[in-house]
Amino acid sequence: MSEDGAGAATETFVAHRNLLFTVAYEMLGSAADAEDVLQETWLRWVEVDLEQVRDRRAYLVRITTRQALNRLRAMSRRKEAYVGSWLPEPLLTAPDVAEDAELAESVSMALMLVLETLSPTERAVFVLREVFDVGYEEIAAAVGKSSAAVRQIAHRARKHVDARRPRQAVSAAQTRAALESFRGALESGDPQDLLAVLAPDVVLVADGGGIKQAALRPIAGAERVARFMVGGIGKNDRNNLPMTLAPTVVNGSPALAVHLGGELDGIMTVRVEDSRITGLYYVRNPEKLARLASEIPLALR
Structure with a gap:
């Protein structure tokens, strides 16, 4: 690649890096694996003849999707040997992510867990179509399916997710209020205080990864x-x-x-419906807490 070509490739990749990371993260639920996918995307991108590329952003998304799909299939085997419940890796996000309702909902722990129930191809199609509004033909090129097949997969995945995602949109303020009540109840140590903020059918999922003690189920x-x-x-x-x-x-x-003895022990996130907590997710695996020291920029476009 010429010096001009290398410069153009770098400029384009940097311009879309946050988008590419978000695509990979939503497909994988792991920032570490998403970073690896971006590295693999870059290595393939610098080999591309940019003069033959009509839409550079779309082409980068296609490469990222293919690499993420390969890694997602490998991760499925890795998760089978995982000790206890598996939760997505939490990311410290900037305030602008919380202000973007569409972006915040797409990376919420509750939705990410629903995406875990999809097959790798279904997850890729759902993420590209429903979150990033990618066209069916472009998705087809990314996942190696026909446009007609992608439309069917998208319909099936959307139906599956809609049946399992929260029934109503909850504002950050409502979630914050529920968390404050939960925090006060937890600090009081009174089970009755906790029962007042927990929904009757609440589910707690804890992820220690076999490193930290956590409920295995x-x-x-x-x-x-x-x-x-x-x-x-x-x-x-x-x-x-x-x-x-x-x-x-x-x-x-x-x-x-959550800090124990002054050290970060984990992150608790919640799913809230009707002002009560219906899902409680506690990530304790220290390998998943490494990216909480600085904000991670995300993007939908």
């Missing part, structure tokens, strides 16, 4: 979740490890950073 039901949470605080007190809960914003939504 989801815990369902308000009373069981309240007992588990209060019991966890009691255990920390017995070990002389004071727990503190600090508000933060991850994946575009209000969350709680």
Whole structure:
């Protein structure tokens, strides 16, 4: 590649990097793997004859999607051997992500978990079509299917996700209010206070990755979740490890950073419906907490 060509390739890649990272992250649920996909995308991008590329942004998205699909299939095998429940890697996000309702919803922990129930191809098609508004023909080129097949996959994936995603949109303010109530109840140590903020059918999912102690299976039901949470605080007190809960914003939504003995222990995010918590997600795996020191820029366009 000539010096001019290399400069143009670099300029285009940098201009769309946040978009490409967001595509890869939403497909994979892992920032570490998304970064690897971007590196693989770059290595292929610099080999492309830019004079033959009509839409550089679309071409980059296509390369990223293909690389992410390959990695997603490999991750499926890796997750089979994962200890306990698997949750997406939380990202510390800038305030502008929270202000963009469409972007915040697309990277929310609740939706990311729903996407985990799709096949790799269904997930790629759903993310490209529903989140990034990519045309069917371009998606077809990215996933190696016909346009007609992609339309059918998109319809099936949309129906699957709609049946499992939150029934109503919840503002950041509503989520923050529910989290504040939950935080106060947790700090009080009174199960009754927790029951007041937890929905009867609440589900707690904890991810320790076999490194940190966590419930190996989801815990369902308000009373069981309240007992588990209060019991966890009691255990920390017995070990002389004071727990503190600090508000933060991850994946575009209000969350709680949990510290034990002054050290970051995990991130709690919630799914809220009718002002009560229906989903509680606690990421404790230290390998998934490495990117919480600085904000990660995301983009839909």
